[in-house]
Amino acid sequence: MKLITSDAAKVWQSLFGLNLYPETIAVQRNFDCTTPVTVTVSKGAYDTGIFIYTSGSGITVTYNGAAATANATFGTFQIFNQGFNDSTATVTIGGGTSCNYRIFTSSLESVVPGFAASSQVDISKSYPPAYIPVLPVARIVSSSPPTTLHYTAVNQADGSVIFDGGDSQNIARTDCNFPFQFASWNCSERTFFSKLTYTEASGTTTRIIPSVCFTPVYRDPMDIPLTCNGGTVNRSNNTCSCPPYQSGQYCEIYQCQNGGTVNPFPMSGGSKCICQDGFSGSFCESLSCTSMSPRPDTSKKAVNFVIQATNSLSSIMAQIQASAKSIAAFPTNPGYFNNFVLTTFVNKTSGDTVVTTQTYNNVTQFITAIDNMEGGSSELDQYQNPFTAILSTLNATNPHPWRQSLFLFVDALPSDTDMIDLAISSAINFATSINVVLTKPFGIYGDDTATCITNFSAYQKVADTTGGIFINLCDKNDNSSVQTFVSNLGQYHYNLETVSREQVACSSTVTKTIEQNDGIQSRLLFLTFNGDYNFEVSLNGQVKSATVTLPGIRIYKLEVYDMGNYTLVINPTSQLPMMTCGLVIGEQTGQTILAGFSQNPSIDYSSFSAQYGIASYPTLFMSTQLQSPPTVTLSFNNAGTTYKATGVMRNASSCQFDYFFNEPFGCPTAGEAFTINARFTTTDGISFNRAIQSICQAPAPGTCLNGGFLDSVSGCTCPPGFQGPFCEVRLCYNGGTFAQDMCKCPPNVGGANCEFILCDKWDYLETYDNNFVAYETIAFALNTKLLSLSVNYLLETYITDFINAVHNNAQAKQFILVTFDSQSL
Structure with a gap:
């Protein structure tokens, strides 16, 4: 309202007496009140009083049916302090052709409106621009703000509705200072009132704020240099050519690799992406190993014979010797085998077990050792210990332990089947297949009392599981079959x-x-x-x-x-x-492919076999690289679980296993064997497959996983967050699901067991404040009884170092020492 007066002091005194936290609840401007206008108003639950300003010639006011007398008059401007204790009122305004009034109350309850360009913007302007769609937004300043708010834009002259934005809940934009958001509005140039109402237990609260839909100032177009965020500007058409891992019109979209996520708050020059362990680079495009494993040397291989050293097997010794010589001296691989391992075993009687392992660096010594090996007699039905011997031969000192040419020669049943899983796991961890030759006791020299064993399932299992071949020559008693099989198979083993x-x-x-x-x-x-x-x-x-x-x-x-x-x-x-x-x-x-499993992307490999109850990631080793980098895919089935993934090439300077597969795998059945199928394809037309044997290795006997404790009676006692016979199953909280031996968490939840609720907002000051923890008061509470002697001794020893290590941020420090026992404090 416009006021012209010569007595400014009295005007200020009258106005400011009422203008303590004023909030408009009804208003009308520049209207014809020759026909009186009646308005009913109600103050809100936390409002105080009903006050009226009028401006215009000859205006009269009726308040609740009675003529009202102005408390102050300055020309055509009148002030009415009518209803200090009223909660509702009916006001009638009469007068001339140009009238104005404002009805208001005093209150700490306020509504602040604004306008946002999009739902992702808190507030853009206090006033809306004409012909540009905007979203009305608001916030309520209240000690107990309501949850629902209604917005309308009304005509200043007659109060008619120009735009109805509808209701909004305060949960619409919980991460904004202006949480209420209403329907989009495209206004035209005009003045208007923003009218906001909300309902409380005692009634409806109204707030009216004057506003204007303004026309944006026209500005001449300017040529702004194109910014491509590290990309190249194409001057011919003013577009961007983006570098790798970026896209978008201005190369503003970052494509994080290998499971990385866009860093929402990158510091200047910092990484564009937040990477998983082991991955680095601005876009997580590089994979490095923090712990490099020794490189598997597959340039040479070992011949490994495990022989049952009983008299019953003596009939094939000449064939075994000839096989060894043939393998080592085959025309296509002279000198390729540079290490020879001979393990002999015999159970002369039950409990009388002898296992001997020797290594040799030339085939002559090896053949001589076979010829001179010590053995013994045993009963025909005496069980032997071949799997103990296999463990011994695989654990022998061997400069080239991978992909050994290993043959087991037996004619008796095994007594140590409890060792078969360990023997299989050991063989797979050296990528070595076990080939088993089963013969008849005494061969062609035996009589009818010498019969073949009929249950050879253990030998079949160890061969099939490790990728070897089991051959039953019990019915083939001659002087050549053993040599034929071993020589022909062995000649291929070197590559x-x-x-x-x-x-x-x-x-x-x-x-x-x-x-x-x-x-x-x-x-x-x-x-x-x-x-x-x-x-x-x-x-x-x-x-x-x-x-x-x-x-x-x-x-x-x-x-x-x-x-x-x-x-x-x-x-x-x-x-x-x-x-x-x-x-x-x-x-x-000449190229050797090995498969392993890593528990972490930054670890080269943990073992060649998958570990039961432990989530891991497959890795691949290539002894020589192709001319162009291949795309490597992996697939296998294990106990009904299908795994498929594409490999990521690692940093060769820190990793020996060249490819990492960033999909976790948890093998579901301990002791289950499976074949890993790897596919290699290159851009120059090269493609090939490899099939690699593996196994789901069970925990060692007496072992509990994940920090569990073994009780000899009840089994594993698991720590919090785990269950299962070996404590192998994680308990997943907050909606997480257990799969592949790990918890998969929903959004905004993290931790190995989904036990952490993650923050969805970023506090810049907290993140980069070096003094994010300021110890101002530190209390030490000590139990002085004898049972706390060791704890108190440790405190006495290290308290000086602790106090010196407390960060000094120029604030005062207070240290409190409290001692207590069962009687005094």
Whole structure:
């Protein structure tokens, strides 16, 4: 309202007497009141009084039906202090053609309106721009603010509604200072009142604030240099060419790699992304190892013979010696085997176990040792200890322990089947397959009292699980079968890589595709089965002859000179019972692929086998690299669980295992074997597969995981947050789910057990304040009784260092010492 007067002092005195926390509850400007206008008003729950200003010629005011007398008059401006104790009032304004009034109350309850360009913006302006859609927003200043607020824009002259923004809940934008947000409004130039109302227990509170929809100032367009956030500006069309890991019109979108997340608050020059452990770089594009493992040296390999040193096996010793010499001196691999391990074992009687392991650096010494090895006599039905011997031979000092050519020669049942899982795990951790040769006691020299064992399942298991071959030569008593099998298989071992491994139904025709896209022009086919059957094998329609034909095994060498796919067909030559065959395809190459598992992306590898109850990540080792970096994918099935992932190439300067797969894996069944299938493809047309044996290694006997305690009676007692027989199952809180031996947490929840509620806001000052903890008062409470003697001694020893280490931030410090016992304080 506009006031012209010559007595300013009296005006200020009259106005400020009423203007203590004024809040408008009704108002109208520049209207015709020759016909009186009546308005009913109510003050809010926390409002005090009803006061009226009027401006205009000849205005009269009726208050609750009675003529009101102005408390002060200054020209055409009148002040009415009518209802200091009233909560509601009916006011009638009459007069001339140009009238104004304002009805207000005194209150600490206020509503602050504003306008935001989008829902992500707290507030842009106090007034809305014309012809540009904006969102009305508001905040309530109150000791107990309500949860619902209504917004309307009304005409200043007659109070008619220009725009109704509807209701808003204060939870609409809980992270904003202006939490109430209303419907979008595109206003035109005008003055108006923002009218906001909310309901409380005692009634409705109204607040009216004058506003204006203004026309933005027109400015001439300017050529602003294009900013590409590290990208290159294309001057021809004024666009951006973005660097790797950035996109968007201005390269403003950061593409974090390897599970990284965009850093919402990067400091100047800081990382654009927040990376997982082991990953680094502005976009988490680099993977490094904080602990480098020794590089597996696969340039040489060891020949490892484990021989049951009983007289019953003496009939095949000459064949074993010939096999060793043949393997080491085969024309294509002279000198490739540079280490030879011989382990002998014998149980002369139950409990009389002898295991001896020796290593040699040339084949002559090795053959001589086989010829001179000590043995002994035992009963034909005496059980032996082959798996204890396998553990001994694998633990021998060996400069090249990976991918050994290991053969076990036996004719008796095992007595140490409790060691089979340890033997399998040890073999897999050295990427070594165990090949088992089972013969008849005394061979061709035995009589009818010497019979073959009929339960050879333990030997079959150790061979199948580690990727080896089990051959039963009990019914093949001659002077050549052992040598034929060992020599032919062993000659390939120095550089044999498995392409695929599977069980097929071989009672009928088997068809399989063989790929040759790596330039290696031959494949080896190993067909294993129980019994002695014949098959016809053809490749692209051409029948192939076996290089080895022995009971339970056929070996073929297939020529694949041209790049492309070949069709392999296997047909039984006679009707067979329902049965399965082991079908293994391999190739000879100078490149060795090893698979391992890492518990953390920053660890090179933890073991070659997956660990039961421990989430881990697969890793791959390549002894030599390809000309162009390949894309490496991994897939395998374990106890019904399917795993698929694409590898990330690691930093070769800190990691020996070249590829990391950033999908966690938790093997569900202890002792379960599985085949890891790795696929390599390059941009220059090279592609090949590798099949690598692994196992879900059970915890060692008497071991509890995750800090559990073993009780000899009740088993594992688990710490908080874990359960299960080995304490292998994490308890997931706050909506987390347990999968792959780890908790997967919902948004804004973290911790190994989803036990932490994460902050959804960032406090800049707290993050970068060096004095984020300021110890002002530190109290030490000591129990002076004898039972606290050791604790008090430690405190006495280290308290000086502790006090000196407390950060000094120029604030006073107070140290309090409290001593107590059961009677005094």
